Amino acid sequence: MRILLVGAGGVGDAFAKIIARRSFYEHVVVSDYDLGRAERTIASIATRHGAETAARFTAAQIDASDPEVVARVAREHSVTHVMNAVEPKFVQSIFAGALAAGADYLDMAMSLSEPHPTEPHTETGIKLGDDQFEQAGDWETSGRLALVGMGVEPGLSDVFARYASDHLFSEIDELGTRDGANLVVRDEAGNEIFAPSFSIWTTIEECLNPPVIFEKDRGWFTTAPFSEPEVFDFPEGIGPVECVNVEHEEVLLMPRWLDAKRVTFKYGLGEEFIGVLRTLHLLGLDSVNPVRVRTADGPAMVAPRDVVAASLPDPATIGPRMTGKTCAGVWVTGLGTDGAPREVYLYHVSDNEWTMAEYDAQCVVWQTALNPAIALELLATGVWAGTGVLGPEAFDAKPYLDLMAAPEPAGYGQPWGLDERTPAAAS
Amino acid sequence: MRILLVGAGGVGDAFAKIIARRSFYEHVVVSDYDLGRAERTIASIATRHGAETAARFTAAQIDASDPEVVARVAREHSVTHVMNAVEPKFVQSIFAGALAAGADYLDMAMSLSEPHPTEPHTETGIKLGDDQFEQAGDWETSGRLALVGMGVEPGLSDVFARYASDHLFSEIDELGTRDGANLVVRDEAGNEIFAPSFSIWTTIEECLNPPVIFEKDRGWFTTAPFSEPEVFDFPEGIGPVECVNVEHEEVLLMPRWLDAKRVTFKYGLGEEFIGVLRTLHLLGLDSVNPVRVRTADGPAMVAPRDVVAASLPDPATIGPRMTGKTCAGVWVTGLGTDGAPREVYLYHVSDNEWTMAEYDAQCVVWQTALNPAIALELLATGVWAGTGVLGPEAFDAKPYLDLMAAPEPAGYGQPWGLDERTPAAAS
Incomplete structure (x- = not known):
C-alpha cells in the first residue's frame, strides 16, 4: 500500500x-x-x-x-x-x-x-x-x-452502529450519534478563551445548515438549526452537555446499510457555542459571500466566514493550552438480542493531555x-x-x-466503552 | 454664519x-x-x-x-x-x-x-x-x-442636566443619562432582522470600552463593560428596557460645569444586543487590528470590526423598514428647590414614522x-x-x-417631557 x-x-x-x-x-x-x-x-x-x-x-x-x-x-x-x-x-x-x-x-x-x-x-x-x-x-x-x-464522526460512529446492529440488538429504534466534550482552552495568563477545537469554517457549515434526520416511515427530512435540544450525559467525567441536531454524514450513511426506525446526530455544542453560532448567523458573519471592506491597500472583497476563522486561534495550535476530554459515540435504543428493551451508548474518549504527550496532536484532530x-x-x-x-x-x-x-504494537491501544443504560419505560 | x-x-x-x-x-x-x-x-x-x-x-x-x-x-x-x-x-x-x-x-x-x-x-x-x-x-x-x-447624547442630555440643575433641584444626587428605544427593523418579507440604527463601528467602540462613572468623592473611574444592569422604564409606550453602563461623553462633560454626587450613562441596549456585543468581543471580531484573510485576489489585511460593519445593513438605509421610537433623556435624583426628595426624567422622543415622513431620515440620526x-x-x-x-x-x-x-416656524416644534417620578425611600 x-x-x-x-x-x-x-x-x-x-x-x-x-x-x-x-x-x-x-x-x-x-x-x-x-x-x-x-x-x-x-x-x-x-x-x-x-x-x-x-x-x-x-x-x-x-x-x-x-x-x-x-x-x-x-x-x-x-x-x-x-x-x-x-x-x-x-x-x-x-x-x-x-x-x-x-x-x-x-x-x-x-x-x-x-x-x-x-x-x-x-x-x-x-x-x-x-x-x-x-x-x-x-x-x-x-x-x-x-x-x-x-x-471518528462519521467513521467510528458508523462502526459502532454496525456493531450494535450485528451483535447487540434484534430491532433498533434509534441510532443516535452523540458527541460531547469538556475541553477548555486558556490563554498565556491562564484565562479561559473562546477557541474551537475544530475548524470553525466547517463547524459553521455543519451547524448552520438545516440538520437532517432519517425516519424509516418518512425517509430523510430536515429541521431548523439547533432543533430538539437534549442534555446528554457523557461518560468518563465529561458529564451532561446540551446537544442539538446538526447536519452530519452518519444520518445519510447508516440507513443505506443498517435497519433502524430513526437515525439522528446531535452535537454537544453547549449553550455558549450555540449562542455564538446564532449570533454569527444573525449578523451574516457565517456568510461565504464576499462583502466589500476597506483596507490600508484599498477595498477588498472578503467572505465574513473567512474573517471569523482568521480571528480565532488556529485549532492546530491550541493543543498545549487545552485540557479535557472529547467523546464520540452512538446511543442505540431498541430491543436486545433477547427481545427485551435495551439502551446502550458505545463510545471512545480521547484525552488531550495524553494525545499531546504521545503524539503532539490535540485530542479532537487526533x-x-x-x-x-x-x-x-x-x-x-x-x-x-x-x-x-x-x-x-x-x-x-x-x-x-x-x-x-488491542494493545500496541499489535493494535492501537485504544479501548472503547459500552455504557448499558436503563431503557425508558415505553420505547 | x-x-x-x-x-x-x-x-x-x-x-x-x-x-x-x-x-x-x-x-x-x-x-x-x-x-x-x-x-x-x-x-x-x-x-x-x-x-x-x-x-x-x-x-x-x-x-x-x-x-x-x-x-x-x-x-x-x-x-x-x-x-x-x-x-x-x-x-x-x-x-x-x-x-x-x-x-x-x-x-x-x-x-x-x-x-x-x-x-x-x-x-x-x-x-x-x-x-x-x-x-x-x-x-x-x-x-x-x-x-x-x-x-442628542451627548448634547440634549447635557442641556437637560443644566436645566435640572438651574430650575428643578437644590442638590443633585445623580445625573443619569438613560437612552432607550423600541425600534424594530424588518426585511422585505416582514421578518424582524438585526440592524442597529446607529453605526455599529461606533457602538462597538462605546460599548466595549470600559464604562466611565463620576463620583464627587472619587472623581472619574471605570468598570467592566455592561456593568450595573438596570431595567429603566421609558415613556411614550417604549416601556422597560435593560440598560447597562457605557462609556459616554456626558460623564466627562457634566461634572466640569454642574454639581452632582454621581454622573452615569446607561444605554438601553436590550439583552439581545448585549449578547451580540459580548460575542463579537469573545471572538475578537470587535478588533480594529487587521487579520490576514484569503480573497479571490490574494491575501488581504482586514480589520474584523470593518467586516462586521460591512455585513450589516447601512443604518442610513434602514429608515423605511424601521418602526418605533427612540428616547433620549436624563434621570435626575436629589432634593428639589423646596428641599424635598425629588426624582425626574427629562426626555425627548423621536418617532421613526414621523421623521421619515417629514425629513426622509431615520429617527436616531435625525x-x-x-x-x-x-x-x-x-x-x-x-x-x-x-x-x-x-x-x-x-x-x-x-x-x-x-x-x-416652540412650534415652527419660530421654533423646531419638538416638545420635550418632564416625568415626575416617586423618589426612592432613602436617597
Missing part, C-alpha cells in the same frame, strides 16, 4: 504521526498546498522516530482543488490509496483525481449539501454525499473502493485521524475489502474494534 | 435637511470624502424645498483626516463654523483644521479614549475629550469657540442632527456665546429648550 495523504493540517499531521508507529504500508506521500507544512510534519516524525521511519514519508506540493493535479501526484508516486484530509469543499476534486489515477480513496467528510430551495427546514435539497453516491457505478466498474466518512489509519490497516491486510462507494458500516465492525482496542 | 458641514452620512444628511427649513445662516458647504454623497443630500433638499433653498448649499469634497485640507476648504468658503458630522476618529483632525482656519467648531462626539494600560476596569486612562480639553487654552487665546458633544441645528441657531442669534472648549451645559438651557419646543 502506497498512500497519498492530501493535507497536512491538524488532522493530516496527526494521521501521519499515528501511522508512523505502524508498518502496514510501504510509503506515504504527505502533500499540502503549502509544501513547508508537509515538510514540518515529516520533520517532526524524524525527530520522534528517527530517520529510518521518516524515510517512509515524502513531502509533495499539491493543489487539492484540481482533480488533474491530484491524479498526477498520485500517479507520479504509484499511489494505491488517496487519503483526503482537507476541508470538505475539496471532496469532489480529490475524489475524481483518485479515480482517474486508479487509486482507492478515503475521506472523513462527504461532498457538501445544498439546502432545499423553498423548504430548507422541512425537506432535503442536495444531501451530504449525494454527489459521491451518484458516481458509485463508476467506482464499481473500475473495481476501485471509495470508503467515505471514515473519520481522534479523527486515528480511524482512517485503522481502516487502511484493515484494507492493507485484506480483512476489509470492497468496491464502489461504501460507508464504514458496510464492513464488519468486530475486527475494526478489536484492532483499535 | 457660514457653516462647513463635514460628512454627509446619516447624521450629516439629516442635519442639512433640518436646517434647510431654517433661515439663521447665510450658507452651508456640505462636504464628504465621497462628493456624490454630498451632492445627493443637496439634490434631495432641492426636490423637497426648491432651487432657491438648495442654492444656499454647496457640495465639496473633503478628506476629514487631514487638518490642512479641512482648514483649506473652510478658508475657501469663508466659513465661520465647522460642523463635524463624521466618525469620532476624525475629531482631532477636524478640530485642528477649524482652529487653523479661524472658525468656531461643533461636534457630537469627542476625541477618543484609551483604556488604562494595567487597570482598565477600575481606572481611567486617556478619557473621552481629554485631547480636546488640553487644547482649550489655544481656543481661548484665539477667541474661538469649540462646542463639543452637541448632538434626533442626533436636530440638536447642533438648535445650538447653531442660538449662536447665530447671539443668545449663546462663549470662547474656549465648552460643553452644552456651559450655556443657559432655558432658551435652548424653548426654541426646541
Whole structure:
C-alpha cells in the first residue's frame, strides 16, 4: 500500500504521526498546498522516530482543488490509496483525481449539501454525499473502493452502529450519534478563551445548515438549526452537555446499510457555542459571500466566514493550552438480542493531555485521524475489502474494534466503552 | 454664519435637511470624502424645498483626516463654523483644521479614549475629550469657540442636566443619562432582522470600552463593560428596557460645569444586543487590528470590526423598514428647590414614522442632527456665546429648550417631557 495523504493540517499531521508507529504500508506521500507544512510534519516524525521511519514519508506540493493535479501526484508516486484530509469543499476534486489515477480513496467528510430551495427546514435539497453516491457505478466498474466518512464522526460512529446492529440488538429504534466534550482552552495568563477545537469554517457549515434526520416511515427530512435540544450525559467525567441536531454524514450513511426506525446526530455544542453560532448567523458573519471592506491597500472583497476563522486561534495550535476530554459515540435504543428493551451508548474518549504527550496532536484532530489509519490497516491486510462507494458500516465492525482496542504494537491501544443504560419505560 | 458641514452620512444628511427649513445662516458647504454623497443630500433638499433653498448649499469634497485640507476648504468658503458630522476618529483632525482656519467648531462626539494600560476596569486612562480639553487654552487665546458633544447624547442630555440643575433641584444626587428605544427593523418579507440604527463601528467602540462613572468623592473611574444592569422604564409606550453602563461623553462633560454626587450613562441596549456585543468581543471580531484573510485576489489585511460593519445593513438605509421610537433623556435624583426628595426624567422622543415622513431620515440620526441645528441657531442669534472648549451645559438651557419646543416656524416644534417620578425611600 502506497498512500497519498492530501493535507497536512491538524488532522493530516496527526494521521501521519499515528501511522508512523505502524508498518502496514510501504510509503506515504504527505502533500499540502503549502509544501513547508508537509515538510514540518515529516520533520517532526524524524525527530520522534528517527530517520529510518521518516524515510517512509515524502513531502509533495499539491493543489487539492484540481482533480488533474491530484491524479498526477498520485500517479507520479504509484499511489494505491488517496487519503483526503482537507476541508470538505475539496471532496469532489480529490475524489475524481483518485479515480482517474486508479487509486482507492478515503475521506472523513462527504461532498457538501445544498439546502432545499423553498423548504430548507422541512425537506432535503442536495444531501451530504449525494454527489459521491451518484458516481458509485463508476467506482464499481473500475473495481476501485471509495470508503467515505471514515473519520471518528462519521467513521467510528458508523462502526459502532454496525456493531450494535450485528451483535447487540434484534430491532433498533434509534441510532443516535452523540458527541460531547469538556475541553477548555486558556490563554498565556491562564484565562479561559473562546477557541474551537475544530475548524470553525466547517463547524459553521455543519451547524448552520438545516440538520437532517432519517425516519424509516418518512425517509430523510430536515429541521431548523439547533432543533430538539437534549442534555446528554457523557461518560468518563465529561458529564451532561446540551446537544442539538446538526447536519452530519452518519444520518445519510447508516440507513443505506443498517435497519433502524430513526437515525439522528446531535452535537454537544453547549449553550455558549450555540449562542455564538446564532449570533454569527444573525449578523451574516457565517456568510461565504464576499462583502466589500476597506483596507490600508484599498477595498477588498472578503467572505465574513473567512474573517471569523482568521480571528480565532488556529485549532492546530491550541493543543498545549487545552485540557479535557472529547467523546464520540452512538446511543442505540431498541430491543436486545433477547427481545427485551435495551439502551446502550458505545463510545471512545480521547484525552488531550495524553494525545499531546504521545503524539503532539490535540485530542479532537487526533481522534479523527486515528480511524482512517485503522481502516487502511484493515484494507492493507485484506480483512476489509470492497468496491464502489461504501460507508464504514458496510464492513464488519468486530475486527475494526478489536484492532483499535488491542494493545500496541499489535493494535492501537485504544479501548472503547459500552455504557448499558436503563431503557425508558415505553420505547 | 457660514457653516462647513463635514460628512454627509446619516447624521450629516439629516442635519442639512433640518436646517434647510431654517433661515439663521447665510450658507452651508456640505462636504464628504465621497462628493456624490454630498451632492445627493443637496439634490434631495432641492426636490423637497426648491432651487432657491438648495442654492444656499454647496457640495465639496473633503478628506476629514487631514487638518490642512479641512482648514483649506473652510478658508475657501469663508466659513465661520465647522460642523463635524463624521466618525469620532476624525475629531482631532477636524478640530485642528477649524482652529487653523479661524472658525468656531461643533461636534457630537469627542476625541477618543484609551483604556488604562494595567487597570482598565477600575481606572481611567486617556478619557473621552481629554485631547480636546488640553487644547482649550489655544481656543481661548484665539477667541474661538469649540462646542463639543452637541448632538442628542451627548448634547440634549447635557442641556437637560443644566436645566435640572438651574430650575428643578437644590442638590443633585445623580445625573443619569438613560437612552432607550423600541425600534424594530424588518426585511422585505416582514421578518424582524438585526440592524442597529446607529453605526455599529461606533457602538462597538462605546460599548466595549470600559464604562466611565463620576463620583464627587472619587472623581472619574471605570468598570467592566455592561456593568450595573438596570431595567429603566421609558415613556411614550417604549416601556422597560435593560440598560447597562457605557462609556459616554456626558460623564466627562457634566461634572466640569454642574454639581452632582454621581454622573452615569446607561444605554438601553436590550439583552439581545448585549449578547451580540459580548460575542463579537469573545471572538475578537470587535478588533480594529487587521487579520490576514484569503480573497479571490490574494491575501488581504482586514480589520474584523470593518467586516462586521460591512455585513450589516447601512443604518442610513434602514429608515423605511424601521418602526418605533427612540428616547433620549436624563434621570435626575436629589432634593428639589423646596428641599424635598425629588426624582425626574427629562426626555425627548423621536418617532421613526414621523421623521421619515417629514425629513426622509431615520429617527436616531435625525434626533442626533436636530440638536447642533438648535445650538447653531442660538449662536447665530447671539443668545449663546462663549470662547474656549465648552460643553452644552456651559450655556443657559432655558432658551435652548424653548426654541426646541416652540412650534415652527419660530421654533423646531419638538416638545420635550418632564416625568415626575416617586423618589426612592432613602436617597
